[in-house]
């Protein structure tokens with residue numbers, strides 16, 4: 001084998017295109033030829049590096065940009081979700097406030113419109129005053145909730161606390177309505 005043939009064999013070796021006999025021939029030449037041996041080891045080094053590069057691919061040029069875009073997108077989605085939650089709480093706030101105003105407003109209205117003749121009876125007068133007071137207290141509580149809700153929308157992080165407060169007040173008011181209704185039923 002001469003050096004020209006060897007060059008050809010070296011190329012084919014790294015193309016994995018040599019059979020066992022050809023590989024043996026090449027090895028034999030490399031043993032005896034320093035120049036080809038050096039050529040071979042250079043090629044081997046290059047191919048080793050290429051293989052390593054294939055195993056650990058370099059990130060694309062805009063990799064950093066892609067990551068930043070991804071983070072921004074995630075942040076946007078998170079913020080949007082948060083805004084949606086705030087929107088739901090605002091709807092709840094309006095609903096709860098409306099319930100308070102309608103229910104206790106109607107109790108107040110009923111209390112104010114009781115026939116004067118009946119109010120003159122001591123027992124009913126007492127009931128009326130009781131209804132009137134409870135309705136007034138409930139209206140104030142409803143207004144308080146509305147004010148708290150507006151404050152909560154400024155300090156968005158307190159929404160959960162506000163929601164729990166609203167539910168607690170709603171339960172308390174529900175019990176109160178039952179008490180008032182039971183009192184009215186007893187009077188009639």
Ligand SMILES: [Zn+2]
Nearest residue numbers: 003006033036
């Ligand atoms: Zn040679």
